[in-house]
Amino acid sequence: MSTATVQKRGFGATLWDYLTTVDHKKIAILYLVAGGFFFLLGGLEALIIRIQLIKPDNEFISAGLYNQMFTMHGTTMIFLAAMPLIFTLMNIALPLQIGARDVAFPFLNSLGFWLFAFGGVLLNLSWFFGGAPDAGWTAYAPLSVQSPGHGMDFYVMGLQISGAGTLIGGINFLVTIVNMRAPGMTYMRMPMFTWASFVTSILILFAFPALTVGLILMMFDRMFGANFFDPTMGGNVIIWEHLFWIFGHPEVYILILPVFGLFSDVISTFSKKRLFGYSAMVFATVLIGFLGFMVWAHHMFTTGLGAVANSIFAVATMAIAVPTGIKIFNWLFTMWGGNIRMTVPMLWAVGFIPSFTIGGFGGVMLAVAAADYQYHDTYFVVGHFHYVIVGGVVFGIFAGITYWWPLLFGKVLNEKLGKIAFWPFFIGFHMTFFIQHILGLMGMPRRYWKFQPNESLDIGNLVSTIGAFLMAIGTIVFIINIIYTALKEEKCGTDPWDGRTLEWTVPSPPPFYNFKQIPLVRGLDALWVEKVQGNGEMTPAEPLGDIHMPNNTFIPFMISLGLFIAGIGFIYQVDNKQWLIVGIAGLLITFISMFVRSMKDDLGYHVHKEDLEKGAGSK
Amino acid sequence: MEKYAGSTSYEFQKEKNKQDMKFQLVTFACMIVFTLISFGLVIAEFNPMFTIPIILLLACVQVGFQLYYFMHMSHKGHSLPSVFLYSGIFVAFITILAMVTIVWW
Structure with missing residues (x-):
């Protein structure tokens, strides 16, 4: 095993390798494949929603199916597409950026992925077993508790399992960053992506337990006859809303912060300049993470919290615009006077800045509690959060995947096709969602199956649907690009982008042990420091x-x-108690596996110095 | 760590351990006294509006003792655990505060 040389292996061997891998780079690929699949699935659901709304009084799908469609679109995109794709980026880049050979707990990294994957599959199995969840991705009680069939049960169990995976992943990255930085890599020398991932992991650590608690309460309400959310039995429906948003609001920062960090790296690399205001960027990232925990009730202004609570949460929400503004200006100042190369990642980054800023404007408007009584549950909200999530997170994922594709597969994605993918997506994105703000102001409520003719909503909805198809075209071109690159492009070798940070000091794709010798870090943008001083490569910190x-x-x-x-x-034990046998059998499999893991000593193996000198693991 | 008897660092370490031991014993005694006070208040049947805040206060102090003197958070190299501990307390506090003020009362 220690001499993993270049040899063609059979499909079965490769599959087994990926099923058992603990290598962060292969787990990144697993996250990419699974997240990419769910992204396409969620996109398909989005297209079906938009086709239903293409004209007034449309009968494309039934009302019940429509409810399932928008619920699964939201749930899939947030939990099963955006999260794992963010984890792809973290897994591939984070250990390399801090000069580590792997994450702190490779076993847990693999466990986190498989929990997420099985949770996602469980959630989507609901389509084949009597209907998907249909109470919205927010699953507000009492609707979610009373929803007939098993759809919401799949929601509860699926998210619980995949949520555990995410929590494990977050803790793993925290420990990695705290303990495994290379010599000289102080906190204030970490690349922005690593910093953002650090703050994100803290948010995961503190936010996901709220979701876990909420889901457990709902599980007991739905499957075991408890009454946490039943007011007639002394319960309280509002508790779900609070628990969900105590998790849910940090969750949106969990999605956006790594992307902020990534864009900082991309903009700095392709402007050939040090990031403007690095310490201010770090401060802003931490501040956003901190404020992210005190604003959740702005999702609930119309719930009836009272004027005082609404005011507090409104002001706290508006405060978040300040650190975000710091970031926007720092990105602009980084580009100012820089030697800008308009590569595909940079194109996404430049497209992101105005798009996300527009989303931020909508956010501050929504933060005005009094005005929110008008916006609430209209398409204005839909327009706003798609502007920040698509214009921020999805743009970031496209940029990040393109930027780090060499680390994943050793090739640079075709630039021309990358640009052809960007433009329809970018134009389609603005067409789809900008008009939705206006539809919302005209009074179109969200989550409605139909709208009626002669209410001046026809044109807006048609434009929105056309935009959605343009985004689909962009995505398809991106996939074509992946296939084209795999077949036609040449291997790119080390450092294809003229990078500044440690991930570009290793060959692309990196050997399985990442660094032959752990590098010595001598400043921010460690590789750039060496390039400027004429060394061109890192000084090793160890023999x-x-x-x-x-x-x-x-x-x-x-x-x-x-x-x-x-x-x-x-x-299924709700219908027939005999299903409990299956439940217990499943738990047994889990506990026996954990027992085996605890009892069997697995000390790993060594790659020997002599083999390293002969070039083991390099491809 | 090689420390030779009689060297300055050895003496320093010895003195420091002695001091640590003293602190641990003092805090241990304090904690027992606090516990006795708590029980005493309940047995003596003071007004609950008086007893409950006092007990909660003593409990907080005991948690502090526990963390700082028995779990060595007062020592060097514990800044990161403190950051995470206090962040967690902060998030939990905000959550409970919100539940108490705008959901249940």
Whole structure:
């Protein structure tokens, strides 16, 4: 195993390798494949929603199916597409950026992925077993508690399992950043993406437990006859809303912050300048993370919290515009006077700045509690959050995947096709969502199956639907680009973008142990420091020696599979108690796997110094 | 760590350990006294409006003792655990405060 040389392996061997891998770069690819699949699925659901709304009084899909469609679109896009794609970026870049050989807990990294994957599959199985969840991605009680069928049960179990995976991932990245930075890599020398991932992981650590608690309460209400959300039995429906948004609001920062960090890196690299106001950027990132925990009730202004609570949350919400504004200006000043190269990642970054700023304007408007009584549950809200999530997170994911594609697969994505993918997506995005603000101001409510003719809503909806198809075209071109690059493009070698940070000091794709010798970091933008001083490469911080690596393991897959089976068992035990056997069997699989993991010593293996000198692992 | 008997660092470490031990014993005694006071207040049947805040206050102090003297958070190299601990307390506090003020009362 220590001499992983270049040889063609069979499909089965490759599959087994990926099922058992603990290598952060391969787990990044797994997240990319799974997240990409769910992104396409969520996109398909979005197109179906837009086709239904293409003309007034349309009968494309039934009302019930429409409810399932928008619920699954939201849930899939947030939990199963955006989160794993963000984790793709973190997994591929973060250990390399801090000069580490892997994350702190490779086993947990793999476990986090498989939990997410099985949770996602469980959630989507609902389509085939009597209908998907249909109470909105926010699943407000009492609608979600009373929703008939098993759709919402799949929502509860699926999110619970995938949420555990996310929590594990977040903790893993925290420990990695705290403990595994290369010598000289102080906190204030970390690349912005690493800083943002650090703050994001803190948010994951503190926000996801609220979701876990909420889902457990709902699980007991729906499947085991509890009454947490039933006012007639002394429960309280508002508790769900609070728990969901105590999680949900930090969640949107969990999505956007890594992308902020990524854009900082991209803009700095392609402007050939140090990031303007690095310490202010760090401060702004931390401040956004901090404020992110005190604004959740702005989702609930019309719930009836009272004027005092509404005012507090309104002011706190508006305060977030300040650190975000700091970031916007710092990106602009980084570009100012820079030697700008308009590569595809930079194109997405430049497209992101105005798009996200427009989304931010909508956000500040919505933060005005009094005005929110007009905006609430209209298409204005839909327009706003798609502007920040698509214009921010999705643009960022496209930029990040293009930027780090060399680290993932050793090739640069075709630039021309990349630009052809950008423009329809960018134009389509503004067509789809800008008009939705206006539709909202005209009174079109969100989540309605139909709108009526002669209410001046026809043109706006038609434009929006055309825009959605343009975005689909952009996405398809992006996929074509991936296939084209895999077939036609040449390997790019080390440092294809003339990078500034440590991930570009290793060959693309990196060997499985990342760094032959851990580098010594001598400043912010560590590689750039060496380039400016004429060294061109990092000074090693240690002599060449044996490298300790973890063994592959199948146990994370089994633990997750067990929970998946248990989930199905607990969902169906409502109908027939015999399903409890399945539930218990699933839990047994999980616990036995955990037991095996605890009892069996797995000390890993060493890549020997002599093999490293002969070039083991380099491709 | 190689410390030779009689060297300055050895003496320093010895003195420091001695001091730590003293602090631990003092805080341990304090905690027992606090617990006795709490029980005493309840047994003596003071007004609950008086007893409950006092007990909560003593509990907070005990948690502090526990963290700083028994779990060594007063020592060097614990700044990051403190940051996370206090962030967690902050988030939990905000959550409970919101629940108490705008949901339940």
